Amino acid sequence: MTIDCTAPSHRISPLIYGIAFDGLTEKRDKHQYEVGATTRRWGGNPTSRYNWKLGGAWNTANDWFYQNVDIGLSYDDFLESNRKHGMTSALTVPILGWVAKDAKSVGFPVSRFGSQQQEDNGSGNGLARDGTPLKPGAPTLTSTEAPPEFIAEWIRAIRKKDQERGQRSVQTYILDNEPMLWNSTHRDVHPEPLSYDGLLERTIAYGTVVRKEDPEGLIAGPAEWGWTNYLWSAADFAPGKMPHSDRRAHGNMPLLPWYLRQLREHEKKTGVRLLDIVDLHFYPQTNVGVGLEGNTDPATNARRIRSTRGLWDPTYKDESWIGEPIRLIPRMKEWVADNYPGLRISIGEYNFGAFRHMSGGLAQAEALGRFAQENIYSAYFWQYPTEGSPVFWAFRAFRNFDGKGSRFQDWWVPAKATEGTSVFASRDEAGGKMVAVVLNFDPDQAAQAQIQLKGCGTLDSVRVLGYSGAPGGFTEQTPGAKAAGSLTQRLPPYSMTVLDLTVKKP
Structure with a gap:
């Protein structure tokens, strides 16, 4: 892996860490405020x-x-x-x-429209028993x-x-x-x-x-x-x-x-x-589920994580009925540049299903990293992560990984990783503090990450926190070997690892 502080960087919009409002659970579920979200969408x-x-x-x-x-x-x-x-x-x-x-x-009262395919306390779903749509009444x-x-x-x-x-x-x-x-x-x-x-x-x-x-x-x-x-x-x-x-x-x-x-x-x-903002929604069409739903067999889990590539990767051919590259964010940037320059970009709804499974958490962490990489203005997860779920901790990897407010920093630093892993890096304004989120997508095999810091300064201190789905979220891990411009760190199977670093500028 390489973190390249000599490459062009940009400030990360804080609004990429957004969630949605759920009016039906608002009063009873206060854990949504512990995820570290910066903005909420009605x-x-x-x-x-x-x-x-x-x-x-x-x-x-x-x-x-x-x-x-x-x-x-x-x-x-x-x-x-x-x-x-x-x-x-x-x-x-x-x-x-x-x-x-x-x-x-109600729109289709049984008293007026007769028996329907599904009903709830006198209201129907607007479909006749045989599934034929009923003609609606006046608005x-x-x-x-x-x-x-x-x-x-x-x-x-x-x-x-x-x-x-x-x-x-x-x-x-x-x-x-x-x-x-x-x-x-x-x-x-x-x-x-x-x-x-x-x-x-x-x-x-x-x-x-x-x-x-x-x-x-x-x-x-x-x-x-x-x-x-x-x-x-x-x-x-x-x-x-x-x-x-x-x-x-x-x-x-x-x-x-x-x-x-x-x-x-x-x-x-x-x-x-x-x-001012071009706003589109993104839901994978590859049968990975939405929200808490979604199969968690090995094939679906792998496809769930791959489906995030539809957001950014021009080489990824969507594995659904779409059957071609979506590359949504680059596509939106092109449309804006060609037709209305200067507009900002938002992904107003998205999620990858299986909130409570590590594959859902890894997909979410990958998406947040890509939103930072692609320099979009805002993004709103639908609806909000359930308490203690891997998706919850994916947000916390970027927003409060140690429970004391430590977070991904404000400036994006370009980084590269080999297939099957990802690395997302950030630094503060002065460049002396760096935070990286490193992902291992292999459910069975640990990886040994050899991370080169290019032009970032001399590596001073290293703190490592990891999460692999255990209750309680991120825990302190033993740092691997470090040198002036590199470090080595073990990445457990199906894991998120946060590297909290300080460097001395040259």
Whole structure:
């Protein structure tokens, strides 16, 4: 392994260590604040239908029978909790056009639509017994209209409180959540698949009021879910229409580049920038699971770890139905450079499944290291790591590996490792303190890492902490042999090792 302090470096955005808000467990699970997250995102399908005037009311969409519910927590509770715990806030604002009108109505009541494939206390999943989608009723069954002025009023209320307390509470506004899936996730109020033009029109209409009410806030979008909607619209797959007809009607440009180019043209014409951050979601399509779910047989574990390469590696051919390199972050950088230079990049949702298995933890640690390497602006894990899980300790490898606040430093240092391992290195502003996170992906074999420090100075002190899945997280390890510009360290099978170093500058 080589850590090269002579190569160009960059400052790491602290917002890559983000997590999501889970309204259903917020009150009872305080361990999310122990993971070391720097920012939290108010997002997910229900936030597309959040009614800020009703406190905690939103619609659960197809996640749970299209039910209006009150989660017992308002957006202001979320913002206040973030301030209390030293985290910044990214707030999803609905541009769908409909929000929950109360905390009790449902989209497909059995009393009106009859027996359905699945039911919960009188509400159905919108599918007939044979699986046929039922034609939805009027949106007013569950919802009330939410035009741009509804959002403008919300932001005015937020900014008024900010001014009273003298502190900003929202750093980023995200323009809704996965809009190209609305015709399935929210088909009770938006059954028609969204088009290129529909996405742009809503972005302009709602983005304009967000910018007007909070000129210094950052605006992110379009928060699309994955591969098909990086490249095509929902209308491109509409039943009864020629495949990809919407894309062909827009110069055959992939959705995201077209979207960015149109917003750049809008800024040229009006002088108003409506997007600061390109926000896309990333979920491996290689059948590795999401959240706590996912098989943990050897083949799936190895594929789970490899799937992280879809974020950054141009040589990695995705092992799913996609079947070609995704290279998401380099692709996003190219799209920005070609169509709207200067925009920042965010991965607004991602995870690799199997939270409680070491393969899930290693995939997570790999992703955090790559976010630092690729110099993106922000990333938000979905939802948040469960206490004591390998994914929890993957965050802690970068954010608080010794339980006393020691962490990955603020400047990225380029580093290289052999196949089957990774090394991610960082230094402080002065260059005298360095922290490296070293990963061994082999479940059976230990590795002997020989690490060369190129141009970093003379190695002074070495502290080593390791984690291989045992309860309690990182523990002190015996340092290996060290010389002026190198060290040797044993890496146990399936392990994360943190090297906490000091160097004397030449």
